[in-house]
Amino acid sequence: MKKRARIIYNPTSGREAIRRDLVDILNVYELAGYETSVFATTPEENSAQNEARRAALDGFELIVAAGGDGTINEVVNGIADLDERPVMAVIPAGTTNDYARALHIPRDNPLEAAKVILQKKAARMDIGQANDKYFMNIAAGGSLSELTYSVPSKLKSMYGYLAYVVKGAEMLPQIRPMNLRIEYDDGVYDGPSSLFFLALTNSVGGFEQIVPDAKLDDGKFTLLVLKTSKLNELMAIMTEALKGKHMDDPNILYVKSNEVKIIPEGDNKNPIMINLDGEYGGDAPVDFVNHHAHIAMVANVDDMTDNQFTLPSVDL
Numbered sequence: 001m002k003k004r005a006r007i008i009y010n011p012t013s014g015r016e017a018i019r020r021d022l023v024d025i026l027n028v029y030e031l032a033g034y035e036t037s038v039f040a041t042t043p044e045e046n047s048a049q050n051e052a053r054r055a056a057l058d059g060f061e062l063i064v065a066a067g068g069d070g071t072i073n074e075v076v077n078g079i080a081d082l083d084e085r086p087v088m089a090v091i092p093a094g095t096t097n098d099y100a101r102a103l104h105i106p107r108d109n110p111l112e113a114a115k116v117i118l119q120k121k122a123a124r125m126d127i128g129q130a131n132d133k134y135f136m137n138i139a140a141g142g143s144l145s146e147l148t149y150s151v152p153s154k155l156k157s158m159y160g161y162l163a164y165v166v167k168g169a170e171m172l173p174q175i176r177p178m179n180l181r182i183e184y185d186d187g188v189y190d191g192p193s194s195l196f197f198l199a200l201t202n203s204v205g206g207f208e209q210i211v212p213d214a215k216l217d218d219g220k221f222t223l224l225v226l227k228t229s230k231l232n233e234l235m236a237i238m239t240e241a242l243k244g245k246h247m248d249d250p251n252i253l254y255v256k257s258n259e260v261k262i263i264p265e266g267d268n269k270n271p272i273m274i275n276l277d278g279e280y281g282g283d284a285p286v287d288f289v290n291h292h293a294h295i296a297m298v299a300n301v302d303d304m305t306d307n308q309f310t311l312p313s314v315d316l
Contacts, residue, residue, distance in 0.1 A: 003062065005034035005089075006055040008048050008075055010041045010067030013093040018066050021111045025066075025091065028114040034062055041071065052078030055086070062087050062117075062298075066110070068094020073135060073277040080127055080134040080294065087122055087316065089114075089298035099137050099277075102201035102216070104300035121301040122314040124217045124293035126200050130286050135276040136295075138204055141262065141284060142178060142195035142226070142272070177228075179266035180284075184223055184257035190265070195226040198260055198288055202308075210246075218310045219292030223260055225253035260288040 007025065009018050018025070022038065029036040039055075041047040052063050052075040063086050065075040072090055079085045091114055092100035097107045103123070106112040128135045177192035197204070198221040202214040211222045228251040240246035247254040263285045264272050272284040293311055301313045 002035045003033060004060045005029045005036040005062035005064060006051070006060045007036060007038045007064040007066055007091075008041065008051050008055075008071070009038065009064075009091070010048065010071045010093070013067035013071060018091060018093050018110045021114075024111050025114045028111070029062075029064070029117060032117045032120070034117075041067070046074065046077075048074035049078040053082075056082055056084075060086055062089060064089040064091060064114075066091035066093060068092070069097065069099055069137065069277050070094070070279050072099055073279060076127060076136045076295065077134045080129070080291070085295055087296045087298065087314075089117055096278075098203040099201070102137065102203040103297060104303040116300050117298050117316075119298075119300065119302060120316040121299065122296040122316055123299040123301060123304075123309065124311050124314060125295055125297045126217055126219060127291045127294040128198065128200055128221065129289045129291060130274060130276055130281055133276060133281050135200075135281070137201055137277050138197055138199050138275075139277075139281070139288060140195065140197035140275045142193060178268050178272055179264065180225075180272075181261075181263040181265050182223075182225060182253075183261040183263070184255055185259060186255065186257070189225055189253050191227060193225050193227055196224065196262065198223050200290070214308075215310055216308050217293045218256075219258055219290050220256040221258070221260060221288065221290050223253070223255050223257050227251045227253065258290050258292075262286050262288070 011019055026036050026038065039051045048071050055063055056079045063075060063079065065072040065088060075088065090100050090103060090105055091110050092105060092107045093110060100107050100113065105116055125136065128139060130139050177194050180193050182189040182196065199211045199214055200221065201216055202211045204210040214222055240249060246252055274281045274284060274286055296314045
């Protein structure tokens with residue numbers, strides 16, 4: 001019996017390029033051996049998440065998330081807690097497309113991104129859980145992470161990642177530290193922090209040097225805590241990070257951990273908002289758990305290096 005694929009696409013992502021190529025994209029998945037159908041997301045809350053769950057429970061073998069990282073995150077949340085999870089594929093059409101970058105999927109041509117399925121290989125990807133929500137790439141908290149909410153969607157569509165860079169530079173003088181207790185596998189950090197994040201891949205905000213040693217399937221987050229809020233120290237760290245030389249900076253905590261707990265302490269005047277894959281994911285305190293090799297993702301495995309993996313790829 002022919003396998004079935006469901007494309008869940010966001011018709012408003014990016015510059016709406018997916019809609020233009022949709023017939024050709026359908027043909028690609030048919031060529032790969034999947035009877036393929038399409039669902040366009042609606043303004044209804046959790047539209048992509050609900051459809052992904054419905055398709056998974058109906059036995060679809062492949063679910064394609066076509067849109068930005070927010071759409072991919074919704075699809076992940078729709079299937080991550082199921083005992084039997086379909087394979088996922090990604091067609092990027094967002095602003096930074098971090099997850100597609102990590103999977104070495106073309107980010108500027110939806111049709112070429114779809115053609116990665118023709119390699120018939122998938123990577124077993126770790127998936128993060130934050131309390132009762134899931135994420136596939138990054139979780140963060142602190143002043144710098146809040147710039148994601150501050151960039152208007154129109155600017156993101158027009159200027160892409162440049163909009164984030166400009167907004168980040170504008171916010172640097174306003175950064176204030178949070179008082180946190182951070183518990184991880186091998187220790188505890190008690191003290192101030194202007195930013196923390198947990199990464200599952202090496203693609204963070206369009207950069208690949210911030211977590212240069214990330215593995216996609218080792219069951220470990222890369223936890224990075226920025227301890228300082230002094231402008232000169234922040235600028236120095238950012239310069240180091242662009243070269244991948246920030247891990248040993250005394251103002252950085254950089255460790256690997258399967259579980260992480262973030263607990264606010266002392267006088268934090270505002271709630272500490274948690275950013276999951278670029279979207280608001282609730283407030284701290286939060287328990288993070290890494291689900292090892294949890295979802296098979298179609299990836300350009302042939303273009304990726306062996307040191308990104310601990311497990312062999314999946315043949316589809």
